[in-house]
Amino acid sequence: MKRIAAATISLLASAAILVGCASDGGSDGTTSSGASSTDGASGERGPITFAMGKNDTDKLKPIIEKWNSEHPDEQVTLKELAGESDDQRETLVQSLQAKSSDYDVMALDVIWTADFAANQWLAPLTGDLEMDTSKLLQPTVESATYNGTLYAVPQNTNGQLLYRNTELVAEAPKTFADLKESCKSLPENKECLTLQLKQYEGLTVNTVGFIEGWGGHVVKEDGKTPDVDTPAAKEGMQAMVDAYKDGTISKSSTGATEEETNLAFVGGETAYAINWPYMFDNASEDNSAVKDKFEVQPLVGKDGVGVSTLGGYNNGINVNSKAKATARDFIEFIVSEENQTSFAEAAFPPVLASIYDDASLTEKYPYLPALKQSLEAAAPRPVSPFYPAISKAIQDNAYAALTADKSIDDAAADMTAAITNAAK
Numbered sequence: 001m002k003r004i005a006a007a008t009i010s011l012l013a014s015a016a017i018l019v020g021c022a023s024d025g026g027s028d029g030t031t032s033s034g035a036s037s038t039d040g041a042s043g044e045r046g047p048i049t050f051a052m053g054k055n056d057t058d059k060l061k062p063i064i065e066k067w068n069s070e071h072p073d074e075q076v077t078l079k080e081l082a083g084e085s086d087d088q089r090e091t092l093v094q095s096l097q098a099k100s101s102d103y104d105v106m107a108l109d110v111i112w113t114a115d116f117a118a119n120q121w122l123a124p125l126t127g128d129l130e131m132d133t134s135k136l137l138q139p140t141v142e143s144a145t146y147n148g149t150l151y152a153v154p155q156n157t158n159g160q161l162l163y164r165n166t167e168l169v170a171e172a173p174k175t176f177a178d179l180k181e182s183c184k185s186l187p188e189n190k191e192c193l194t195l196q197l198k199q200y201e202g203l204t205v206n207t208v209g210f211i212e213g214w215g216g217h218v219v220k221e222d223g224k225t226p227d228v229d230t231p232a233a234k235e236g237m238q239a240m241v242d243a244y245k246d247g248t249i250s251k252s253s254t255g256a257t258e259e260e261t262n263l264a265f266v267g268g269e270t271a272y273a274i275n276w277p278y279m280f281d282n283a284s285e286d287n288s289a290v291k292d293k294f295e296v297q298p299l300v301g302k303d304g305v306g307v308s309t310l311g312g313y314n315n316g317i318n319v320n321s322k323a324k325a326t327a328r329d330f331i332e333f334i335v336s337e338e339n340q341t342s343f344a345e346a347a348f349p350p351v352l353a354s355i356y357d358d359a360s361l362t363e364k365y366p367y368l369p370a371l372k373q374s375l376e377a378a379a380p381r382p383v384s385p386f387y388p389a390i391s392k393a394i395q396d397n398a399y400a401a402l403t404a405d406k407s408i409d410d411a412a413a414d415m416t417a418a419i420t421n422a423a424k
Contacts (some may be wrong), residue, residue, distance in 0.1 A: 046323040107389035117146040118385035143380035154351040158311030159374040169272040191250035195274040209242040213301030223384035226416040298374040389422035
């Protein structure tokens with residue numbers, strides 16, 4: 001997906017990242033060079049490697065260079081992984097299964113964190129490795145927490161936005177019912193809402209958004225017990241299917257990824273679109289049919305603000321790392337105010353909450369307030385060690401409900417059975 005695994009959604013805790021630069025001193029156990037005063041096995045220091053998918057390493061390279069200039073004896077070497085999310089995961093899993101220490105810090109897609117923690121591949125961020133996350137967007141922290149323990153620190157995040165062509169719809173909807181009503185007077189050659197319902201991860205993301213936006217959940221807090229066969233969850237799925245059947249959701253959506261959605265909205269073909277923040281810049285270009293004619297807001301649900309699904313990366317420490325103290329401090333360095341600001345300037349949504357309230361940044365990037373509201377109301381995809389099986393169950397059954405007239409009762413029952421089987 002264009003900005004989910006690579007930047008690129010309940011918003012998906014204990015452990016407040018220090019937001020000063022690594023060169024700042026303090027009374028928190030760090031030295032003036034940013035080194036932790038930890039000792040023991042987790043206090044070992046030295047050069048480390050940082051593994052991340054190549055699509056977004058351009059945002060990290062300046063940060064690594066700055067760290068290296070300040071820490072000549074603890075250099076960070078960037079290990080670029082493949083661009084595709086599945087290939088990244090395969091490389092990391094093979095290394096971790098071999099108990100290799102080749103990668104000290106790993107940028108993990110948010111949906112992998114629980115799986116890696118359950119397999120005991122990540123060092124828990126407790127004791128000497130404990131970190132304060134109170135200044136981060138808390139839903140992002142939840143995505144890095146498994147069974148009540150923090151196993152990673154959010155690096156960057158992503159949340160969906162509702163884009164509206166103001167030439168077609170002047171007033172912002174407050175609920176999904178408002179959105180439907182506003183489309184009744186559209187010209188016949190214009191679609192109402194375009195989003196990603198092709199049978200891939202995008203369908204999972206948007207189905208979960210409807211389920212959560214109507215008050216339901218896919219699994220319970222343990223990440224294993226199905227919770228999708230409930231009135232609220234089924235009502236959300238039914239709302240999505242009904243909107244597709246009655247034309248509120250464009251028929252093209254069942255073949256759309258982020259890019260098809262982007263083309264439809266930027267081309268002026270659809271009144272609304274659900275997509276990630278990257279589309280804001282595209283819609284603002286001179287060749288955009290909606291330049292200066294669009295606005296963004298959080299998603300809308302049954303009763304008000306809807307629920308986006310979180311994207312982004314969480315940084316975890318390899319349990320086999322020989323320099324965990326350095327790894328911890330490097331992770332902390334990434335979420336300093338200066339470095340998180342650089343993410344915002346690169347349209348790489350930061351996790352430090354204060355960045356979204358910076359007036360100079362919001363003037364430059366007008367979508368930031370809406371994105372913050374979206375992120376604060378967001379939900380992580382199910383935090384589960386068998387997330388791929390959950391995603392497949394959602395995709396298979398939601399797509400059948402959309403395109404093959406499968407009833408929502410049957411879809412929910414079959415999702416439940418598949419999730420239960422995966423948990424065995």
